[in-house]
Amino acid sequence: MSSLQQARLLQRLDQDDIATQGQLQHWLQQEMGVVYSQSGISVLLSRLKVKLKTGRPVNVRKDQVGEATFKKTSLS
Structure with missing residues (x-):
C-alpha cells in the first residue's frame, strides 16, 4: 500500500463505521x-498501530449519587 492509501485507510477507520477486519477487507x-x-x-493493522477502541462497561446498578458524594469528600 502506498502512503496515500494508508492515510486514506486511517481516515476511513476514524469514521467508526468499520468494526471488523472482514468489513475492512471488503x-x-x-x-x-x-x-x-x-x-x-x-x-x-498492527503495522499501522491500529487497535480496537472500546469503552469500558458500566454497571447498570451504579450508584451515581454515592459516586458524586465520594468524589467531593475524597482527599485526592
Missing part, C-alpha cells in the same frame, strides 16, 4: 482494489 477490495487475506489485514 472495503479495501471494493474501494482501493487491494486484496488482503485475513492474516494480511491483521499484519497491516
